[in-house]
Amino acid sequence: MMSSPEDSGGGSGGKGRGEFGLIAELFAPLAIGHPGALHLKDDAAILSLPKGYRLVATTDAVVAGVHFLPDDPPDLVAKKAVRVNLSDVAAMGAEPMGILVAACFPKEGGEAWIEAFARGLSEDVHAYNCPVLGGDTVATPGPATITVTALGCAPAGGELRRDGAKEGDVLMVTGTLGDAALGLKVCRGDPALAGLSETHKAFLMDRYRLPRPRVSFGPVLSGMARSCLDVSDGLIGDLKHICENSHLGAEVDLEALPLSDAARAALDAAPVLLGSVLCGGDDYELLFTLPEERVEQVRAAAVRCGLTATPIGRMVAGSEVFVRRGAGPAEPFAGGTSWSHY
Amino acid sequence: MMSSPEDSGGGSGGKGRGEFGLIAELFAPLAIGHPGALHLKDDAAILSLPKGYRLVATTDAVVAGVHFLPDDPPDLVAKKAVRVNLSDVAAMGAEPMGILVAACFPKEGGEAWIEAFARGLSEDVHAYNCPVLGGDTVATPGPATITVTALGCAPAGGELRRDGAKEGDVLMVTGTLGDAALGLKVCRGDPALAGLSETHKAFLMDRYRLPRPRVSFGPVLSGMARSCLDVSDGLIGDLKHICENSHLGAEVDLEALPLSDAARAALDAAPVLLGSVLCGGDDYELLFTLPEERVEQVRAAAVRCGLTATPIGRMVAGSEVFVRRGAGPAEPFAGGTSWSHY
Known part of the structure; x- marks a missing residue:
């Protein structure tokens, strides 16, 4: 009542x-x-x-x-x-x-x-x-x-859980990453972001203040993705949830991360902010895994929902999250603040 | 999560x-x-x-x-x-x-x-x-x-709503009324209840602190009662919800109200406490209406759930709640603190 x-x-x-x-x-x-x-x-x-x-x-x-x-x-x-x-x-x-x-x-x-x-x-x-x-x-x-x-x-049976990923699955994410975490920094007056244009600042703050849940795309993924969650705690943190629940590791290509123009401008000015992109929360994008042969179909379906869906890595054996740059060597994600050297 | x-x-x-x-x-x-x-x-x-x-x-x-x-x-x-x-x-x-x-x-x-x-x-x-x-x-x-x-x-269709009461329905309630409101008064050290035995005080305080939802009996009422709610705001207040939603009035017999020994002792000591019984909240008993011919069946079903179910009045035409004592005249419930003269 x-x-x-x-x-x-x-x-x-x-x-x-x-x-x-x-x-x-x-x-x-x-x-x-x-x-x-x-x-x-x-x-x-x-x-x-x-x-x-x-x-x-x-x-x-x-x-x-x-x-x-x-x-x-x-x-x-x-x-x-x-x-x-x-x-x-x-x-x-x-x-x-x-x-x-x-x-x-x-x-x-x-x-x-x-x-x-x-x-x-x-x-x-x-x-x-x-x-x-x-x-x-x-x-x-x-x-x-x-x-x-x-x-x-x-x-029934089409629910997307965290424990359904399989080794070899492609890891994809909707939209762009890190905007909300950078937006929170803008709200707080972080000097690293002081040089951004007002347009970029406004974009990032809005992404922090107002999540865009992917309500149309979620049901589309049902039956296509094998596992899924929303990125609320940060890409790496949430990816670890999929890893733990699916008993797998994952590899993320840092060069593939989808970034907004504003986030790219922020990273250009202060590369250390990559940490916020990887570990900051409140993105509310969908992070999901699926067999490689479905990637193009899902990409197209995302476009029909007015979204992008970007492959950013792959599920692998093990239990750790690795990061690499393009074809470079994969290293275990070090966590804390030490990601800044990637 | x-x-x-x-x-x-x-x-x-x-x-x-x-x-x-x-x-x-x-x-x-x-x-x-x-x-x-x-x-x-x-x-x-x-x-x-x-x-x-x-x-x-x-x-x-x-x-x-x-x-x-x-x-x-x-x-x-x-x-x-x-x-x-x-x-x-x-x-x-x-x-x-x-x-x-x-x-x-x-x-x-x-x-x-x-x-x-x-x-x-x-x-x-x-x-x-x-x-x-x-x-x-x-x-x-x-x-x-x-x-x-x-x-x-x-x-489906057996849900008990507040808007299903019919004129002539018998009004029934599970358990006893007013214990929780009196228990709150005991917790607060109300002098009107100072003379109660420790056993009665403990009983009332426990009834205030720990609701007993009628989880077994609710589903039993499905298909037997025509309207139902739980008494959380007080008998009269909640009865008015049934009245408003069912576009009816109701008549309550004050002599029929089911009272615990502790509540009866409290009323004997301070008749003014009838107001708490009628208008105090937190009883979490079920108040429901049903055709007269089902009363005995429901009473027996309540006993099988370890409960009592007591007829306390009837739904009538109109929109007001009336109270009476036994065969005495029905008067509109005056509300406020003026119920003390009943």
């Missing part, structure tokens, strides 16, 4: 009817007519799964001061909370069906914060055709804390 | 591997072998629905200082977070399939808090045979904030 902020000490009584009215007014339309949302007035939502499909479910919290800055615009906070979850759904090869939103709003933010938050939520709910099916709102004494649960569906 | 607490300012990198190890060790077993949990290592969980069933999904957050006291035992906090959600699933007539847990742990709580929390979670996961299918953990600068999403399934 989408209930009102509770301001009592123990959850007993004490509902503010004014707030309740506001919440109901702002959130009820976010069901965008899904009958199973029951107008956000019941104990739970009801959903059917298409025949032959399985449910995919994921939850992620974003917290002010941890995942976003306390003075970030509330509409962007809403979108970030939604999109990091939709990215997880896409990474399973699933289509989103709807979200549940548990929003803990700080009392001092007032109605304006909640209204802007709801506006951002509304824009994404429509953009991704992904209704709010249920939720909860609480007035918290702490920082804004938004937990979104995303529900999706994938053809 | 059950990820580690992030301590960076922007979510980029900075995972504490020590914490990650702790979280993985504590939470992975909570999947209790459900294959769809993917060992809590993937982007999302995968679930099948039994044929002919629909998914029921609900989410609720509990926040330290709002829904529980900051020094409440962490294992009880975990259980409360789980149970308020399982109660919502039961109120839909559904069986629980699993939960997703987004836990924001305050840094100052340390590992001991997290371990005790995980222990409580583990006990309930086993008690309700309800695996943790996924989640997220965050180190928050604010109060402990636990968001649980519960997933359940109900036979």
Whole structure:
């Protein structure tokens, strides 16, 4: 049930009817007519799964001061909370069906914060055709804390897991890498990026603030890729998840990494930033493996989704991640800050 | 994915591997072998629905200082977070399939808090045979904030909604009413309850601290009741939800209200506490309506679940809630604090 902020000490009584009215007014339309949302007035939502499909479910919290800055615009906070979850759904090869939103709003933010938050939520709910099916709102004494649960569906057996990679699989990634991590550095005023053009700075900051979950492409990969995840912790860190779960190693060609013009300009100015490209998080691109013979088909499918998909390496025997430059020798990825010599 | 607490300012990198190890060790077993949990290592969980069933999904957050006291035992906090959600699933007539847990742990709580929390979670996961299918953990600068999403399934068409009541339906409730609200008063040292025996005080406090979701009985009601919800906001408040959604009024017989010995002792000492019984929250009993001819069948079914189910009134035309004492005249429920004259 989408209930009102509770301001009592123990959850007993004490509902503010004014707030309740506001919440109901702002959130009820976010069901965008899904009958199973029951107008956000019941104990739970009801959903059917298409025949032959399985449910995919994921939850992620974003917290002010941890995942976003306390003075970030509330509409962007809403979108970030939604999109990091939709990215997880896409990474399973699933289509989103709807979200549940548990929003803990700080009392001092007032109605304006909640209204802007709801506006951002509304824009994404429509953009991704992904209704709010249920939720909860609480007035918290702490920082804004938004937990979104995303529900999706994938053809049974077509789910993309982390443990399905095979030796020899080509490793591919959508879009470009490192923009978000560099964008965070721009937001923080890192001197290494001071020389970038304003256009490049703006591009990178936007990529940090607003993830682009690959919701159309994820389901396309179902049945074509053998393993997949979204790059949220950084390329190397997430690649290690595929390696560990698939009991394999991987080799990454640093010359093949897809970079935006802005990231390339940043690396030209400060090659040390390669570390951010390899290990920085928040890209929300899909990293996946597949047999070589499917690479061109997947590349073409990505283009139809308005994306690029780039081969960046290969799964190999072992358990380590190696990096090389083109035809150069492969070296174990050293981690820490020592990657700067690559 | 059950990820580690992030301590960076922007979510980029900075995972504490020590914490990650702790979280993985504590939470992975909570999947209790459900294959769809993917060992809590993937982007999302995968679930099948039994044929002919629909998914029921609900989410609720509990926040330290709002829904529980900051020094409440962490294992009880975990259980409360789980149970308020399982109660919502039961109120839909559904069986629980699993939960997703987004836990924001305050840094100052340390590992001991997290371990005790995980222990409580583990006990309930086993008690309700309800695996943790996924989640997220965050180190928050604010109060402990636990968001649980519960997933359940109900036979298609057998879901119990708030809008299905019919005029003339008998209104029934499981268990006893008001114990939790009175328990909160005991916790707070309310002088009106000072004269209660220690046994009664302990009983009431326990009812406040630890909800008993009616998980076995909810699915039994599917196909028998016409509308249902769980009493979380208080009898009258929640009854009004059924009234509003079903476009009906209701009549409650105050003499029929099921009361525990402890609540009866409290009311004998201070009749004014009837207000807490009628309007206090956190009972987590099921309030439901059904045709008169099914009352005895449902009563017997409740007994088989180790519960009582008590008729307390009837759905009537109109939109208001009326109260009466036995065969006495029905009066509109006055609300506020003026119920004390009933």
